[in-house]
Amino acid sequence: MKKWKYEHGKIAFLPLSALIAIVIVFTFFVTALTTTTFKLQLRFPSYISHTLNNSSDSIFLTMLETETPAFASEKREPLSLSSLGLQATTNIKLNSAITLLGDSLPGFFSYHSEIITPGQGTNYTNTPVESSPSLDTILEKDQNNDSGAEEPAQPEEPQNEGIKEKKVYIYHTHSWESYLPILGLTDDPDADKAVDNRTNITLVGKMLGNSLEKNNIGSIVDTTNMTQKLNTKGWGTVQAYRASREVVEAAKSQSDDLSYFIDLHRDSLRGDHTTIKIKEKGYAKVAFVIGKEQPNYEQNVKFAQDLHHALEKKYPGLSRGVIGKTGASGNGVYNQDISPRAILIEVGGVDNNMDELANTVSALTDVLSDYYFQAEKVDASAN
Numbered sequence: 001m002k003k004w005k006y007e008h009g010k011i012a013f014l015p016l017s018a019l020i021a022i023v024i025v026f027t028f029f030v031t032a033l034t035t036t037t038f039k040l041q042l043r044f045p046s047y048i049s050h051t052l053n054n055s056s057d058s059i060f061l062t063m064l065e066t067e068t069p070a071f072a073s074e075k076r077e078p079l080s081l082s083s084l085g086l087q088a089t090t091n092i093k094l095n096s097a098i099t100l101l102g103d104s105l106p107g108f109f110s111y112h113s114e115i116i117t118p119g120q121g122t123n124y125t126n127t128p129v130e131s132s133p134s135l136d137t138i139l140e141k142d143q144n145n146d147s148g149a150e151e152p153a154q155p156e157e158p159q160n161e162g163i164k165e166k167k168v169y170i171y172h173t174h175s176w177e178s179y180l181p182i183l184g185l186t187d188d189p190d191a192d193k194a195v196d197n198r199t200n201i202t203l204v205g206k207m208l209g210n211s212l213e214k215n216n217i218g219s220i221v222d223t224t225n226m227t228q229k230l231n232t233k234g235w236g237t238v239q240a241y242r243a244s245r246e247v248v249e250a251a252k253s254q255s256d257d258l259s260y261f262i263d264l265h266r267d268s269l270r271g272d273h274t275t276i277k278i279k280e281k282g283y284a285k286v287a288f289v290i291g292k293e294q295p296n297y298e299q300n301v302k303f304a305q306d307l308h309h310a311l312e313k314k315y316p317g318l319s320r321g322v323i324g325k326t327g328a329s330g331n332g333v334y335n336q337d338i339s340p341r342a343i344l345i346e347v348g349g350v351d352n353n354m355d356e357l358a359n360t361v362s363a364l365t366d367v368l369s370d371y372y373f374q375a376e377k378v379d380a381s382a383n
Contacts, residue, residue, distance in 0.1 A: 113127045113128075113324065113329045114292070114323065114325070115127065115321060115322075115324075116290070116301060116305075116322040116324045117322040118321045119285075119308070119317070119321035120316070120317045121273075122320045122321045126269060126273045126320075127287075127323050128265075128287045128346045129267065130268075130329075130331075133176075133192060133237065134236065135231060135237050138176045138197065138237070139231065141193070141195050163213065166220050166255055166257050166258060167219075167257055167260055167372070168212055168217060168219040168220070168258075168260040168262065168368075168372075169220050169252075169258045169261050170205045170219060170220070170221045170262045170264060171221075171222040171247060171251075171261070171262075171264075172200075172201050172202050172205055172222070172223070172226065172263065173226065173241055173244040173265070173335075174201070174226065174237075174240060174265055175200055175223070175224065175225060175226040175227065176195045176197055176200055176227050177194070177195065177200055178194050178195055178196040178200040178266065179194055179266060179348065179349075179351070179357070180350050180351055181351065181353035182199055182353065182354055183196055183199060186351075186353070194266070197225055197228070200266075201264055201266050201347070202223045203354075203357075204264055204266075204347050204357055205222075205223065205264050207357070207361045208264070208361050208364060208365065211361055212369070215365060215369045217368075217372055220251065220255075220258070222247055224244075224247050226244065229243050241331045241334060244263070244335060248261060248335050248338055249338070258339075259339055259341055260339070260341045260342075260372070261338055261341070261343075262343060262344075263335065263344045263345070264347055265345065265346045265347070266346065267287065267346040267348065267349040267350075268349065269349040270351055271349060271351030271352065273320075273349060274348045275349075276317050276318060278316065278317065278318065282353075282355060283318055283356055283359045283363065284347055284349070284352035284356040284357050284360045285319070285320050285349075285360075286311070286318060286319055286320065286345055286346060286347055286348075286364065287319070287320040287345070287346040288307065288321070288322045288343055288344070288345055288346075289324075289325055289330070289345075290304055290322060290343065290344070291330075291331060291333040291336050291337075292326050292332060293326055294332070294333045294336050296337055296338075296339065296340045299341070300336050300340065300342055300343060301322060301324070303340070303341050303343060303371075304322045305322055307343075307364075307368065310367035310370060311363065311364075314363070314366065315363045318363055320346075345364070
């Protein structure tokens with residue numbers, strides 16, 4: 001048993017390697033307890049997982065250096081358990097002031113996002129913003145919906161005749177997301193009014209599904225009222241991706257053909273960031289969002305980048321780029337572990353109208369169709 005000793009004015013109770021080992025064992029113990037006791041319904045906040053994952057090499061090297069001095073390196077900064085603990089529990093880095101301000105001051109929140117592939121004009125002040133009002137707010141808005149605005153014409157239902165395989169699944173985690181112009185609220189200064197349980201982003205999904213079907217690409221469009229689903233389960237909007245996962249997994253279990261999963265959203269930004277004119281036609285700009293905390297990350301990014309570059313070539317400026325997000329700035333997974341070809345697409349913002357949305361759907365159909373048929377050729381040759 002190692003005796004206590006006095007070193008440089010401090011009492012050393014245990015070797016550093018032993019302390020690190022205790023921290024690691026404790027972390028694994030808490031993780032196991034959490035996942036087994038709560039049946040995987042809870043998980044560590046993403047920044048804890050991110051901190052531990054990114055620090056694993058440093059922890060291992062520190063343990064080696066403590067026991068075997070030959071592994072020591074003057075170039076590597078020594079590991080500070082106090083700093084590591086602070087970062088893991090609060091997401092604050094002592095050498096980065098932005099982590100202290102990021103969750104507290106308006107405008108700093110988006111630093112959690114990563115601009116993987118930038119679009120024209122995209123920067124950290126205008127990356128996509130999650131739209132998650134409280135469930136009570138959406139339900140109240142639905143009950144008091146007396147704007148009197150005429151609902152836009154519903155898109156044609158996809159024509160399924162002759163298409164046996166359904167490869168594309170379109171769904172809407174935030175089905176309440178809508179657009180001010182189609183609610184009769186054009187130029188309303190309150191962006192929070194762009195929510196509705198009847199006239200919403202599902203119109204865009206129907207348009208896209210129908211358009212793909214016309215290109216002979218089998219599609220399924222889910223129009224689940226997520227507000228109702230969450231309310232029935234007693235969940236809040238922060239659990240929307242958990243609810244939509246149930247929908248996606250059910251669809252996948254019923255069809256082995258499904259390989260493309262597209263979650264359509266509407267961004268919270270205003271029109272100056274989400275609208276563009278291309279050859280005198282107005283379009284709702286799109287952004288591709290990829291979760292960084294799931295195993296298909298690299299393949300999902302490649303899929304999104306291929307679509308982004310295709311849009312840049314045919315419709316310059318339409319894509320705002322490919323954005324990576326952790327759980328600190330969104331969900332971090334977005335159900336994209338379901339497939340290597342799963343993406344979240346932000347279609348426009350609160351100020352886009354039906355004409356702009358329809359033009360964007362046409363552009364998305366164009367590049368998605370090119371990608372799809374090229375991928376089909378590659379997959380066929382591989383088999």
